[in-house]
Amino acid sequence: MKIKFLLAAFLVASALSLGLMANASSSKDAAKDSAAPTVSAQQSALNESMHVEGEKRFHSNCGRCHAAPPKFPPRMMTTIVRHMRVRATITDQDMRLILRYMTE
C-alpha cells in the first residue's frame, strides 16, 4: 500500500515535470526565435504593437480600481508593478507589458 502511494506520487510528479520541461523548452525556443535579429522596420512594428498592447493592459487592469497614475522612474515603477501584481493578482504577461509601457 505504502509503495503504491509513493509510486503514484512519483509518477504524477515525473509526468508533471516532463510536461513543464517540454513547455519550458518550447517557450525558450520561441523566445530565442523572437530574439533573433530582425530588420529595424519589423522591430519598430513589434515595439509599436507592444506599446499598444501595454497601454490596453494598463487601462484594463489598473483602471479598474483607480485613476491612471503618472509614469514614475523605471526603478520605482518596477517596485510598484511588483506590488500590484501581488495585490491585484495581475498575470505575469500583463505585468510585463504594463511595466514595459510604463517605463518607455
Add this chain to the structure above:
Amino acid sequence: MMCSNVRWPRKVAQAGLLGLFIFISLRVHAQDDGIQLDGFKPVPILTGSTAYFTRVTAGQYQDAPSVSPLLLLPLGDKWLVEAKGSYSDTFSKNAQGDYNGTISYGMAYGQIDYIANRYMTFVAGRFTTPFNIYGERLAPNWIRALQTSPLTSPVTSGSALGGMMRGGFPGTDSLNVTYALYFSANNTHHLLATDRSTGGRLGFFLPRQRLEVGASFQQVLQADRPHSSGVFLEWQPNRAPLTVRSEYVRSSGTKGSAYWIESVYRLNQIPALRRLELVGRGEQFFAASNLSAATIKKLGALGKDTNEGDFGLNYYLRSDVRASASYGRQFVLGRDANLWTIGMTYRFVMPMLPQGGAR
C-alpha cells in the same frame, strides 16, 4: 492499531502532495526569468496617502485627519516586503461643545511576498483577507469612490495572520483566472486581532469586455465556526467612462448578509468637467434572523436591517490629489440618519534612494 492504519496512507499522501507541490514550484521557478525587465532593479518605496475629512453622521460632527504609509521593500527578483500602517485623530464635539480627539492606529498589513513563478505567489504575515474585492483593492481612501465603507465590510474577517497562496494566469486568450487561498491563526492582540479561519477567492477576468466576476468563501474555525460566502462583479464598458461594481456577502452566523452596487461615471466627454466623477451606491444589510435582544445589543449596527443610498462627487485636482464630497441617507428601524462627508486625499509616492534609484 486501527488509527495507525488510517493515518499512514494519509501521511504518505500528504508528503507526496507536498513534495509534488515543491517540485512543481521549483520546476516552474527554473523556467521563469524573474520580473526584472530591461535591467531595472526595483527600489524601495514609501507610498500611501494622507487625508482630511469632515463627517456629519446623524448630526454628529467629526473631523478626521489621517495618514496611511505603505513601505514597499523589494529584495532581489522574487521577494517583496509590504508594511502598511494607519494613524488617525478623530475630533468630535461633546455635549459641552468642546472638541475631544480620539487617536487610533494600527497595522493594516505587514507581509512578505515570494513570487515563486508566473502562476503562484506565496504570502506570509498579516495580510488583508482575500474575500471579494473591496477590502483588498478598493478600501484605501485615495482609491475608494465613496468614503463611507459599504455595509458588507463588517460581515467577514478583514485581516488574517498566516499564509496565503495567490496568483493570476491566462486561462485562454480572452480570459484571465485569478485565485487566492489562505489560512489564518487566531490572534487576540487588541490592535492586530484575527480569527482562526481559512478561505479563498476565485475570479474570472475578461480583458476585452473589461468584466470581472468571482466568488469567495471563508470558514471561521473558532467559537461558533460561522462561514461566509460572497460573489462580486466589476465591469467597465469599453464605450463609456463608467465603472460598475457590486458585492454580495452572506454569513451563516449572527452577522447577517448584505450587498452593494456602485457606479462611477467620469465626465471625460465634457472637457471642462473631465476631472470630475459622479458616484452612486445603493446597499442593503439584512440582520440574521432569530437574534436574541442581548445579541442584537451586542452586535450594534449588525443587529438591525439597514438600507442606504449614497451619492458623491470626486474631483481630481491632479492624479494624486482628489477632493471628495458625498451625501448618504441611512434607513434603520427607528433611527434614520443623514451621512455627509467632505474632504481631500493625497497619495504620495517617494523612493527610498536618491532620484528614484535612476538607472
